[in-house]
Every structure is written in structure tokens, then in C-alpha cells.
Amino acid sequence: MEIRQLEAFAAVCSAGNVTAAGRLLDRSQSVVSRQVQDLEQELGFTLFTRTRPHVTLTAEGQRFYDEARHVLATLRHLEDRSREIARGDARPLCVASNHTLGASLVASVLGGLEATTPVFENRMCLSTMPSSQAVQMVANGNADLGVISMPTELGRCRLQWSGQAPCVIALPEGHPLAEHEVIPLDMLGEQTVITMSNSTRLRHRLATALLGHRGGAAPRRHIETTSNLTALMLVEAKVGLALMDPFTAQCVQPRGVVYRSADRHLPYVIGVITHPDRPMADETRRFIGALWDFASARVPRFVRGDPSGLPQALDPFPGLGSFSVDRH
Structure with missing residues (x-):
């Protein structure tokens, strides 16, 4: 099995046909086709169903x-790093994060560090992906640390810390329910609810809190999306109300959207992980500490989580009051 065969295979997957894959790789169609066929012969099974002009x-x-694709990503990382070593460059700080925390917590912490003492010297790699893939990147040594939502199977990775804070409700500015600092979920009535799609039991339980039994009433209308940004844009467009994690709510506030607390404790749990054996560089330790400091100081009702990564079911701050956005 050769790297060029894997590259040809991945290009066909991305492009959808051999001709376009050849253009991506600057190879002829016949060369790409032959490399894929040779790979199939070595593997002993068929990779594509061919229905001209496309393949499936x-x-x-x-x-x-x-x-x-994980192997190719590792090879690309190795190629980039070999060039940096040849130039005498410092190793870049590599962070793997899920999409939600990469766009909120990680981005905000980096902004704070850039304003004082930058955490990386020449280059930083920030990759966003599902939490399970971020765990794999850290376990394979392709990322120095991971910032993920939990519970997630960590494998060999070491949990540096976990923490949780309650989810909030995003709603359009001027919405009647926005008059309440704490919104009783029983008051949602016929409102369309927007939630994040996720297969974990925790997220299922969070969505059920908004969609659950309503005393014989018809099921509430529901939109499920994979993107927090999409959810917020739907709220801004007055399509419905969204269940939002507290890190996005603290760091991202589109015009026309407000956040309110719910009257039930719906915890969102995050964790920071590292490779179990690789020594941590000083910049990695500093970034991990800065993530904790930001969450502790800026995210309402944030508390240290259980080492298992499971949520605390009971509200650590019963009756404390409403969610507020810190703009400083």
C-alpha cells in the first residue's frame, strides 16, 4: 500500500469522480484510476460502486x-513538521476542540492571551471536529491538548480537568418570555424548540427537558441542528427558542438574541485532555490554566466536574438567580 494510492482514494471520495480527483491532485485520470484499482487489489475488497460519471x-x-483519512492527516502533519524542523522552527501548539468550544471558549481565551502574553511563538494549529475525533487526535499525538464536551470515551487520554455549567435558553429580543429572568420550561407552550443534534444520553436528556411530556398536548415542534451558529441565526430569525450551552452564550451574542436561565438544572460538561505519556510544554500548561481561569471567572455557575466526566444532576447553586453575560 502506497501513500499515493491513499491520496488518490481520498481525492476521489472528496471530488465524487475520478476526473475531478485528477484535477485536485494534478494527475491524469488514468493514473488516479489505476492507483485506486491497485489499492482495491491489495485490500481485497471494492472501494467504490461505479456509476458514470460518479462513484459511490x-x-x-x-x-x-x-x-x-486519519492516516493521511497524520502524514500531512508529519510533512509540515519536517519542514519546520529543517527551518529550525519551534513546534507549533496544536489544539483539537469540538466545534462549539473552539468557537467560544478557546477563541475567547486566545484573545485574552494575545492581549497580554501570547501563548504560542510562531504558529498554532486549532482543529475543530466532533469530541470523539478530538480525543483520537490527542491519543495519536497529533494534538497537544483537546477541549471537548463530555461525557465522551477518553481511551488512553489524561483528563486534566472537567467542569460544568447550566445550559440557557436563547430567544429573540423582545419575545414575551424575555421579560422573565428565569424561564419556567412549562411556559414554553407551543414554541418551536431548537436543539443540537448529538447521540449522547446527556444531550438526549437535555432535549427531553424541552420536548417532554406536556400533559397530553401534541408534541412540540422541534428543529435539530449540528451548528450552534445555525441555531442562533434561527433564533434571530424568530423561528424558535434554542437550548444553548453556557460557553457559547457567554462568548457569542448575535444582535437580536438574548439569553435567559431555565428553571431546571440542565448541565453542560466540558473537559481538557492531554496525551498520557507526552511531557507537556510550558505553553500547553499555560493554555490549560487559562482555559480554567476564563471558565471559572466568566461563565456563570461554572463548577469543577467529576473526574468521570459525568454531570452533577443537582444544581450546585439552587436559587442563585439568572444567567448574565459578562462583556468585560
Whole structure:
């Protein structure tokens, strides 16, 4: 099995056909086709179902692609790093984060450090992806630390710290329910509810708090999305109300959207992980500490989490009051 074969396979997956893959790789169509065929022969199974002009991954091809893309990412990282070593450059700080925390907590902490003492010298790599993939990047040594939502299977990774804070409700400015500092979920009535799609039992429980039994009433209308930004834009467009994690609510506030507390404790748990064996550089330790300091100081009702990464079911601050956004 050769790297060029894997590159040809991945390019066909991305482009959808051999001709376009050839343009991506600056190779002829016949070369790409031959490399994919040679790879199939070595593997012993068919990667694509060919229906001109497009190709479709077989079930075996999809499973192989899930593995191959991680290998190619590692090889690209190795290639980049070899050039940096040749130039005498310092190793870049590499952070893997889920999409939500990368756009909120990680971005805000980096902004604060840039204003005082930058945490990296020449280059930093920030990759956003599902939490399970971030764990894999850290475990493979392709990232110095991961910032993830939990509970998530950590494998060999070391949990540096976990913490939790309650989710909030995002609603359009001027909405009747915005008059309440704490919104009783029973008052949502026929409102359309927007939630994040996630297969974990915790997220299922959070969505159920908004969509659950309503005394025989018809099921509430529901939009599920994979993007917090999309959810906030739907709220701004007055499509519905969104259940939002507290880190996005603290760091991202589009015009026309306000946040309010819910009358039930709906915890969102995060964790910071590192490789179990690799020594941590000073910049990695400083960034991990800055993440904790920001969450502790700026996110309302943030508390240290259980080492298991499971949420505390009971509200650590019963009756404390409403969510507020810190603009300083």
C-alpha cells in the first residue's frame, strides 16, 4: 500500500469522480484510476460502486475511508513538521476542540492571551471536529491538548480537568418570555424548540427537558441542528427558542438574541485532555490554566466536574438567580 494510492482514494471520495480527483491532485485520470484499482487489489475488497460519471463508496469503502483519512492527516502533519524542523522552527501548539468550544471558549481565551502574553511563538494549529475525533487526535499525538464536551470515551487520554455549567435558553429580543429572568420550561407552550443534534444520553436528556411530556398536548415542534451558529441565526430569525450551552452564550451574542436561565438544572460538561505519556510544554500548561481561569471567572455557575466526566444532576447553586453575560 502506497501513500499515493491513499491520496488518490481520498481525492476521489472528496471530488465524487475520478476526473475531478485528477484535477485536485494534478494527475491524469488514468493514473488516479489505476492507483485506486491497485489499492482495491491489495485490500481485497471494492472501494467504490461505479456509476458514470460518479462513484459511490461501498460499505467497506466507507469503513476504510474512516481509517485512511486519519492516516493521511497524520502524514500531512508529519510533512509540515519536517519542514519546520529543517527551518529550525519551534513546534507549533496544536489544539483539537469540538466545534462549539473552539468557537467560544478557546477563541475567547486566545484573545485574552494575545492581549497580554501570547501563548504560542510562531504558529498554532486549532482543529475543530466532533469530541470523539478530538480525543483520537490527542491519543495519536497529533494534538497537544483537546477541549471537548463530555461525557465522551477518553481511551488512553489524561483528563486534566472537567467542569460544568447550566445550559440557557436563547430567544429573540423582545419575545414575551424575555421579560422573565428565569424561564419556567412549562411556559414554553407551543414554541418551536431548537436543539443540537448529538447521540449522547446527556444531550438526549437535555432535549427531553424541552420536548417532554406536556400533559397530553401534541408534541412540540422541534428543529435539530449540528451548528450552534445555525441555531442562533434561527433564533434571530424568530423561528424558535434554542437550548444553548453556557460557553457559547457567554462568548457569542448575535444582535437580536438574548439569553435567559431555565428553571431546571440542565448541565453542560466540558473537559481538557492531554496525551498520557507526552511531557507537556510550558505553553500547553499555560493554555490549560487559562482555559480554567476564563471558565471559572466568566461563565456563570461554572463548577469543577467529576473526574468521570459525568454531570452533577443537582444544581450546585439552587436559587442563585439568572444567567448574565459578562462583556468585560
